[in-house]
Amino acid sequence: MTEHFRTPRFAPAERLAQIAISASAAMTDKASELKAQGHRIISLSSGEPDFPTPLHVVEAAHQAMLAGDTKYPPQTGKPALLKSIQAKFLRDNGLDYALNEILTGNGGKQLIFDALLAGCNPGDEVLVPAPGWITYADIVHLAGAVPVRIDCPERLGFRLDPEALEAAITPRTRWLILNFPNNPTGAMCSEEDLHAIAQIALRHPGLWILTDDIYEHLIYEGTFKTIAQVEPALKARTITINGLSKAYAMTGWRVGYAAGPAEAIAAMNTVQLQATGGICTAAQAAAVAALDGPQEYLAERREIYRARRDLVVSALRGIEGVRCNVPDGAFYVFPNIEALIGRTTAAGTVIRSDADFVLALMAEAQISSVQGSAYGMEGYFRISYAADTEVLREAMDRLARFCDGLR
């Protein structure tokens, strides 16, 4: 009888079965929880700049709200922001887009979601370089499509090997995702690499490219190029995604944008329309100020990140059992810790995997980081060096002590 009155249990839809809980968010939440309990946690798990949003950007949002800019925005974005994005593509990437070829969304993530939901049929294959941001594979699953990994091994500097790309293409391949500078490795694609990738794409006319250029302004060697710029013939089947989170330290404002052929952008907007329908007006005003305002501080911050990268890489290279290449971009390092698997920590925990390693590092050295397996490559871990130099020094000392204590 009581059976009848019991609240029915929620049964998640089958499409959620393959969706992973973001390991980086889980580690960051765990770090916050431990901090709140009074532990001196150093959080290096979140992919978030430690710099504040520039004041002139905050001020623009404030003024927009005071002026009554608080009503529903046009779905694709306010004309002022679409024009700022149009100008940005021309200025930084030499790409000329019409306003109906641009869409704004709540962060780059939403635009990736829009593109894959709008552009995948069940069973379509989507090529995802690995290691890579786990979100791509998760969204591919949500779209009913199949993520296909392309290995970008450490011995190739985690770069995308054109031969491996060619080998992964099948008659079912619909999309190739590019993300260089890469999360989690910081690897770049040179213009030469992009040229080779483009030649392969040109031989497969049904292949669309989604390039996530969110780390464009965070590169330490060479200059940034994006695929539609390197091979203009691909512009007609490339969606270029970017956003303000990383370069302008605006993670909380949730502004991202995409550019591509008008029909593809319209289809993406159809998806977005039923999800959120446009982005916060104050955030749009802030984004205009960021994109149209002074850009010099991007280079200044980049040099600060470079010094942090050098500090972290040199500390890691001094630790026995850790191997670390020098990333060319983003604000992550992805050290190899295979030699430490199988060892036991000072507190007696046996490290059987990279996940065990990061958990023990959190418990015994109070550092939060993310296991490489969360990005599709075991035997590594990701450290975000978007943190103050003193904090990074302390973290590297703790890490060295933790690793020295392994038996």
Ligand code: PLP
């Ligand atoms: N793309 C990559 C590779 C990222 O690492 C992230 C954030 O971590 C994003 C996109 C999402 O950025 P946004 O804040 O614009 O959604």
